[in-house]
Amino acid sequence: xxxxCAGPMTSHASEPVAPxxxxxxxxxxxxxxxxxxxxxxxxxxxxxxxxxxxxxxxSGFLHLYIGQxxxxxxxxxxxxxxxxxxxxxxxxxxxxxxxxxxxxCMAELYGKATGLVGGIGGSMHFFxxxxxxxxxxxxVGNHVPVAAGHAFAAKYRGESGVTLCFLxxxxxxxxxxxxxxxLAGLWKLPIxxxxxxxxxxxxxPLSRSIPVEDITLKAAGYNMARERFQVTSVAExxxxxxxxxRLAREESRPVLVELITYRFRGHSMSDPGKYxxxxxxxxxxxxxxxxxxxxxxxxxxxxxxxxxxxIDEEVIAEMDEAVRFAEExxxxxxxxxxxxxxxxx
Amino acid sequence: xxxxxxxxxxxxxxxEEMARDERVFLMGEEVGHYNGAYKCSEGxxxxxxxxxxxxxxxxxxxxxxxGIGAAMCGLRxxxxxxTFNFSAVAFDQILNNAAKIRHMTNGQFSVPIVFRGPNAAAxxxxxxxxxxxxxxxxxxxxxxVIAVATAYDAKGLLKSAIRDENPVVFLESELMYSVKGEVPxxxxxxxxxxxxxxxxxxxxxxxxxxxxxxxxxxxxELAAAEGIDAEVIDLRTLRPMDTEAVLTSVRKTNRxxxxxxxxxxxxxxxxxxxxxxxxxFDDLDAPVLRVxxxxxxxxxxxxxxxxxxxxxxxxxxxxxxVTYRR
Numbered sequence: 043x044x045x046x047c048a049g050p051m052t053s054h055a056s057e058p059v060a061p062x063x064x065x066x067x068x069x070x071x072x073x074x075x076x077x078x079x080x081x082x083x084x085x086x087x088x089x090x091x092x093x094x095x096x097x098x099x100x101s102g103f104l105h106l107y108i109g110q111x112x113x114x115x116x117x118x119x120x121x122x123x124x125x126x127x128x129x130x131x132x133x134x135x136x137x138x139x140x141x142x143x144x145x146x147c148m149a150e151l152y153g154k155a156t157g158l159v160g161g162i163g164g165s166m167h168f169f170x171x172x173x174x175x176x177x178x179x180x181x182v183g184n185h186v187p188v189a190a191g192h193a194f195a196a197k198y199r200g201e202s203g204v205t206l207c208f209l210x211x212x213x214x215x216x217x218x219x220x221x222x223x224x225l226a227g228l229w230k231l232p233i234x235x236x237x238x239x240x241x242x243x244x245x246x247p248l249s250r251s252i253p254v255e256d257i258t259l260k261a262a263g264y265n266m267a268r269e270r271f272q273v274t275s276v277a278e279x280x281x282x283x284x285x286x287x288r289l290a291r292e293e294s295r296p297v298l299v300e301l302i303t304y305r306f307r308g309h310s311m312s313d314p315g316k317y318x319x320x321x322x323x324x325x326x327x328x329x330x331x332x333x334x335x336x337x338x339x340x341x342x343x344x345x346x347x348x349x350x351x352x353i354d355e356e357v358i359a360e361m362d363e364a365v366r367f368a369e370e371x372x373x374x375x376x377x378x379x380x381x382x383x384x385x386x387x
Numbered sequence: 388x389x390x391x392x393x394x395x396x397x398x399x400x401x402x403e404e405m406a407r408d409e410r411v412f413l414m415g416e417e418v419g420h421y422n423g424a425y426k427c428s429e430g431x432x433x434x435x436x437x438x439x440x441x442x443x444x445x446x447x448x449x450x451x452x453x454g455i456g457a458a459m460c461g462l463r464x465x466x467x468x469x470t471f472n473f474s475a476v477a478f479d480q481i482l483n484n485a486a487k488i489r490h491m492t493n494g495q496f497s498v499p500i501v502f503r504g505p506n507a508a509a510x511x512x513x514x515x516x517x518x519x520x521x522x523x524x525x526x527x528x529x530x531x532v533i534a535v536a537t538a539y540d541a542k543g544l545l546k547s548a549i550r551d552e553n554p555v556v557f558l559e560s561e562l563m564y565s566v567k568g569e570v571p572x573x574x575x576x577x578x579x580x581x582x583x584x585x586x587x588x589x590x591x592x593x594x595x596x597x598x599x600x601x602x603x604x605x606x607x608e609l610a611a612a613e614g615i616d617a618e619v620i621d622l623r624t625l626r627p628m629d630t631e632a633v634l635t636s637v638r639k640t641n642r643x644x645x646x647x648x649x650x651x652x653x654x655x656x657x658x659x660x661x662x663x664x665x666x667x668f669d670d671l672d673a674p675v676l677r678v679x680x681x682x683x684x685x686x687x688x689x690x691x692x693x694x695x696x697x698x699x700x701x702x703x704x705x706x707x708x709v710t711y712r713r
Contacts, residue, residue, distance in 0.1 A: 159493040162490060162491060162493050163491050163493070169491070169492040169495050170495075171495045176459070178492075181483045184452065184484060187448060187449045187455075187456065188455050188459070188480075188484055190452065191457040192459065194456065195460030217448060218448045221450075222452060224444060225443070225444075225453055228444065381490075381494070382489050382492075382493055383489070383528050385497050385551075385552035
């Protein structure tokens with residue numbers, strides 16, 4: 043339930059909630075099969091990307107989403123045609139979930155002409171307008187007011203579209219975030235800000251970066267509604283995020299949502315994650331939404347190991363093909379560096 | 388022709404474009420109910436309403452970002468900075484979003500937005516409120532930078548800026564908002580990227596823009612009294628620069644002075660001089676000189692400020708030097 047501004051604090055963010063195994067956390071067999079496959083597609087895509095990075099095929103920064111996939115998958119199913127999603131630099135999952143071709147995504151990481159943005163942006167600057175992914179922003183927090191601008195435009199034109207703006211817990215301290223939230227609240231813009239709280243701002247835990255434990259307490263100061271929960275399943279995430287989007291769409295009410303989640307990999311490929319111990323990571327693995335969905339498929343729907351294996355093989359084949367496409371694609375033409383700097387008016 | 392103040396030329400340009408195009412709107416601090424800190428938006432709220440003339444809180448990063456986000460959706464925001472000194476806190480939005488989004492998205496999005504407001508020193512405002520921002524913005528590929536010095540140029544160029552598909556930084560002058568100039572009754576546009584010869588001459592080229600223009604013209608008058616015929620070129624657009632206009636003049640006069648409001652180090656003046664020496668080196672009969680701020684933060688005290696600012700007398704001294712007259 044989306045709470046009004048004031049409300050009690052919920053779970054302690056540094057320890058995972060032990061999710062219930064009751065069926066209410068899961069959807070139908072068809073839902074779970076679809077969600078499992080989509081989460082697996084993101085995970086296998088990123089594992090392929092990580093391998094390519096290790097082989098020196100990809101350079102720059104590569105921030106993996108592994109562990110957080112359920113959020114992108116739930117978001118995809120909530121989008122209506124005029125909605126747009128603005129995210130930061132941990133964005134591969136959104137692109138894959140929203141329908142961007144894995145080959146184009148991989149080619150972007152490879153810096154190839156066939157990439158999502160022609161090899162101009164790289165991992166941190168994914169934009170796929172056709173699939174409602176409006177960035178792709180790598181300066182922490184500077185997309186927060188831009189996303190408010192998308193919502194402003196919808197309201198200005200009287201359109202029904204909602205903007206969903208994802209940011210990390212590491213973007214909560216910086217100024218542009220608060221100026222964006224101020225204007226969203228002041229002008230009652232149809233926007234949902236979703237803080238993906240994966241507990242670490244790079245290597246710094248929340249306790250050393252944000253003065254309150256519950257980030258949604260900040261909503262009160264911006265006249266935003268608020269919602270906060272740990273992501274343990276696509277079903278629950280979809281239901282609760284969907285309610286936030288309904289408020290934004292139907293009442294033009296900005297909402298601040300905090301999703302407590304966990305990334306199993308480092309902040310980027312260069313981060314071995316020495317600031318957290320194995321026990322902590324293992325505890326979170328037990329509430330990994332993808333793993334739990336797989337278990338539900340076995341337990342609730344009687345899906346066999348062979349069937350699960352077959353899904354995985356299909357997904358791996360799809361991502362192998364994406365890698366092949368990226369490797370065989372041409373580099374951008376030399377003159378491409380001059381393109382799209384200014385529009386010809 | 389009507390004789391109007393620059394502030395009214397700016398207001399009329401905004402009003403005409405808002406009337407013409409529903410996508411155009413104005414936002415900034417005090418632009419609505421207060422009618423603009425410098426009255427450049429006088430009457431616009433009354434005419435167009437709160438939907439299209441938006442007072443913002445003091446949150447430049449916030450409203451610059453909202454403007455960029457709205458522009459990506461196809462609206463055409465005009466964002467007023469009460470002074471460009473305050474654009475410093477929105478610099479990241481202009482540098483990393485407005486200037487980069489078209490490129491970074493491989494052309495999926497454009498950012499048709501105008502950032503406008505007064506630039507450079509006014510009178511006794513101290514170091515934080517007296518800065519010229521064109522070097523910061525003209526440095527950036529992906530931006531258009533315009534600086535205007537007459538009512539005619541302000542109206543014609545602002546209308547072009549609002550219609551342009553690109554992000555435009557539009558620099559005005561607090562000291563010059565009351566300066567009157569003739570403006571045609573009928574609609575006109577001035578193309579972006581074209582310099583204007585504000586005074587023709589044959590002995591020396593004075594390249595200038597914005598608040599430097601009236602100073603350069605007075606220097607030319609003083610020089611004329613000594614028999615030196617100076618040509619004054621107002622760049623009007625700083626990026627992209629009308630290099631051809633500069634070179635054509637320098638090839639004729641063989642001597643050049645760059646006169647502007649701003650610091651010498653790494654500024655637009657350096658770019659002008661680099662273009663001249665790269666492309667017209669053999670045409671030069673003297674080193675190109677700069678007349679601009681001294682390389683210090685602007686002091687408040689009147690006597691000290693006057694020492695730092697470019698003046699007609701300093702302009703004359705430079706003109707004498709490059710023409711080897713003492």
